[in-house]
Amino acid sequence: MWYQKTIKLSPKPRGFHIITREILQEIPEIGDITTGLAHIFIQHTSAGLTVNENADPSVRHDFETHFNRAVPEDITLYEHTLEGTDDMTSHIKSSLLGSSVSIPITNGNLNLGTWQGIYLCEHRNHGGSRKLVVTLRGE
Amino acid sequence: MWYQKTIKLSPKPRGFHIITREILQEIPEIGDITTGLAHIFIQHTSAGLTVNENADPSVRHDFETHFNRAVPEDITLYEHTLEGTDDMTSHIKSSLLGSSVSIPITNGNLNLGTWQGIYLCEHRNHGGSRKLVVTLRGE
Amino acid sequence: MWYQKTIKLSPKPRGFHIITREILQEIPEIGDITTGLAHIFIQHTSAGLTVNENADPSVRHDFETHFNRAVPEDITLYEHTLEGTDDMTSHIKSSLLGSSVSIPITNGNLNLGTWQGIYLCEHRNHGGSRKLVVTLRGE
16 A cells, blocks of 8 residues: 655744644545555755654754754855855755654554654745655555 | 564663664564565664664774764753753754664565664663664565 | 665765766666655665755765864774774764665656755765665555
């Protein structure tokens, strides 16, 4: 069984956002899969996806702090700066975190650990609505 | 053909550990797959998985050194510090390295390069036993 | 439907290189898949794969700059230095970027965003020809 859908996320401010529920609302078909995998892919190069802590908002805040420190928004470091100080840094951050996540499906649900959620990592100041391609397969 | 199993790794100290053999011992079913993929997912947000060099222990030692330098254990940098100096840094490191690895299966075996092994990246001082969900599919 | 092939890339200098076309030339079978996934795996531990911007060469140049700054080629920081100053740094960079990418297949093509391409991240000064294992599956 294969199922694929393109999802448009609601626009989000710069930062790290839990989107597990927003994705699950769009793929009720996951309930038909006993054993399988969900692949979630972002069709952009200035935002990423990762799996991390789903409870304390300070974790997402500290992610933003860390990545701003590790990938400094200092325009003298980069050549690719046409769209502003958040242009090249967003490309780098998106590859550090990755453009897709793969999660096991077990008995009709994502088989995440208790404390895991899916993050949209929005690196642009005004990223707008982001498109995801979700692919489910299994039996 | 789909096969899925939850594995409990033996507890490991903080650092980088090769777990290829520990995983393979739990999934003899891989021998039935001629062409396929293995997906290995960690159900935790303070440890990660990656593929890297399987021979020289100094590589794993240098990984620990690098990540401690790149993600400093300085409590003044973070808000999320309830569980100690290794709390928030472990969340960040786990997303830098990733929560899953996908590896081709060819003729009943993981089709890794000669020098590749699967690493558990244990970022907590006392992480305990970690749970993996292994999903095999193929034909 | 499962399809798997090992590809030898042409040797490339140190840096970040778009290889989307070089991969697609080797897998015409992708045209037979309406809905599926492509998995591309690199069998090396000193080079990586990622998805990022496919247009402006300055992006790939800035990637090289960033990773050289973030993972300094300072031999006093590492134990594993037998093969030179680009030895241990290449292992670290390859795990930061990852050893595989997974991309949706839709109507016989990779369903990448408009600005996305597949990068070979070559971290060694003389990496030579790199081997990829490409696995396609779908219906």
